Amino acid sequence: MKEGSVAVIGAGKWGQALHYALSQKQECYITSRTKRDIKNFTDLQTALSCEYLVIAIPAQQIRTWLSNHFEFKGQKILVASKGIEATTGKFLNEIYEEFIPTQNLGFISGPSFAAEVIKGLPCAIVLNSLNKQLFLEFEKFFPNFIKTYYSDDVIGAEICGAYKNVLAIASGICEGMDLGNNARVSLISRGLVEMQRFGSHFGAKMDTFIGLSGAGDLFLTASSELSRNFRVGLGLANNKTLDEILKQLGEVAEGVKTSYAINSLNKKHNIYTPIANEVYSILEGKNPKDSLKDLLKN
Ligand SMILES: NC(=O)C1=CN([C@@H]2O[C@H](COP(=O)(O)OP(=O)(O)OC[C@H]3O[C@@H](n4cnc5c(N)ncnc54)[C@H](O)[C@@H]3O)[C@@H](O)[C@H]2O)C=CC1
Numbered sequence: 001m002k003e004g005s006v007a008v009i010g011a012g013k014w015g016q017a018l019h020y021a022l023s024q025k026q027e028c029y030i031t032s033r034t035k036r037d038i039k040n041f042t043d044l045q046t047a048l049s050c051e052y053l054v055i056a057i058p059a060q061q062i063r064t065w066l067s068n069h070f071e072f073k074g075q076k077i078l079v080a081s082k083g084i085e086a087t088t089g090k091f092l093n094e095i096y097e098e099f100i101p102t103q104n105l106g107f108i109s110g111p112s113f114a115a116e117v118i119k120g121l122p123c124a125i126v127l128n129s130l131n132k133q134l135f136l137e138f139e140k141f142f143p144n145f146i147k148t149y150y151s152d153d154v155i156g157a158e159i160c161g162a163y164k165n166v167l168a169i170a171s172g173i174c175e176g177m178d179l180g181n182n183a184r185v186s187l188i189s190r191g192l193v194e195m196q197r198f199g200s201h202f203g204a205k206m207d208t209f210i211g212l213s214g215a216g217d218l219f220l221t222a223s224s225e226l227s228r229n230f231r232v233g234l235g236l237a238n239n240k241t242l243d244e245i246l247k248q249l250g251e252v253a254e255g256v257k258t259s260y261a262i263n264s265l266n267k268k269h270n271i272y273t274p275i276a277n278e279v280y281s282i283l284e285g286k287n288p289k290d291s292l293k294d295l296l297k298n
C-alpha cells in the first residue's frame with residue numbers, strides 16, 4: 001500500500017467534485033468504470049492500493065461493487081454516497097461494515113452540491129466516524145474552502161443524508177404544483193420532524209438533525225433546482241413518468257430507491273412517516289393532488 005496516498009472511486013458529479021477538492025493540498029487519484037480525461041485518472045487496482053479511499057458510487061451499487069472489486073488490505077475509507085439499500089433496508093454504514101472494520105470507516109454528510117464544490121465555493125461538511133483518529137487523518141486532506149466538523153453519530157448522518165433526498169422529492173412536487181412558499185416551508189419543517197422521528201427509532205442523536213447533516217442538507221436539497229431529487233419532484237408534479245424523468249436527468253437521484261427502502265422500514269418498525277409514505281405512493285402512481293388532500297387532513 002502506498003502510505004499517505006489518496007484516491008476517489010467513482011467519477012460521477014460528486015466523485016469529480018471531491019477529487020477537485022482533495023487535489024488542492026496533495027496528489028489525489030480518481031478512477032471509474034469508464035476512462036475519463038481527468039488529471040491523475042488511474043485504473044482501479046492503482047486506486048485500491050492507496051491508503052485513503054473516498055468512495056462516491058450510488059448507494060444501490062455499493063454491495064455489488066464491494067463484493068466484486070474490493071479487497072480489504074487496511075485502507076481507510078470515507079463514504080460519500082447518500083441512500084438506503086432498497087433490497088435490504090440497510091443503511092450504508094451497515095453494508096460497509098460487512099466488508100470493512102468499523103474503525104476504518106468514515107461517512108461524509110452535510111449540504112454540499114457537487115456543482116458548487118467543483119467551483120471552489122465555500123461550504124461546511126461533517127466527517128462522521130466512530131474513530132476520531134480517522135477524522136483527524138482525513139480532515140487534513142480537505143482544502144481551505146471546505147470547513148470540516150467531526151461527529152461520531154454515524155447512523156444519524158446516514159439517515160439524514162438518505163431521508164432528505166425523499167423530502168427533496170416531496171418539496172419538488174410541492175413546487176411543481178405551485179402550492180406556494182407557505183406550503184413548501186411547512187412541508188420541509190414537518191419533514192425535519194418526520195426524519196427525526198424515523199432516525200430516533202434507530203438510535204440517531206437529536207443534535208444531528210438540527211445541524212449540517214440534518215436541517216443543513218435538507219434545507220439545501222429541498223429548496224433548489226440544483227438538487228436532482230428536487231427535479232424528480234418537479235417532473236412528477238408535471239405528470240411526467242418516472243422513466244422519462246430519470247432518463248432526462250441522466251444522473252442518480254437516490255431519493256427514488258430510498259423511498260422504497262423507507263417504505264419497507266417504516267412498515268416493519270411501525271414508524272409514522274406521512275410525507276415519505278406519500279412520496280412512495282406517488283412514485284407508485286398516486287396522483288399528487290390526492291396526496292396533498294391526504295397530507296392536509298386533520
Ligand atoms: N452530486 C452531489 O451534489 C452529491 C452527491 N452525493 C451522493 O454521491 C453519490 C454519487 O452521486 P453523483 O456522483 O452525483 O452521481 P452521478 O450520477 O453523477 O454519478 C454516479 C457515478 O457512479 C459510478 N457508478 C455507477 N454505477 C457504478 C457501479 N456499478 N460500479 C462502480 N461505479 C459505478 C459512475 O462512475 C457514475 O459516474 C450519490 O449517493 C449521491 O447521493 C452526495 C453529496 C453531493
Ligand SMILES: O=C(CO)COP(=O)(O)O
Pocket residue numbers: 082110111112113114165168217220221226227228229230252253254
Ligand atoms: O446531497 C446533495 C447535496 O448535499 C445533492 O443532492 P441531489 O442528489 O438531490 O442533487
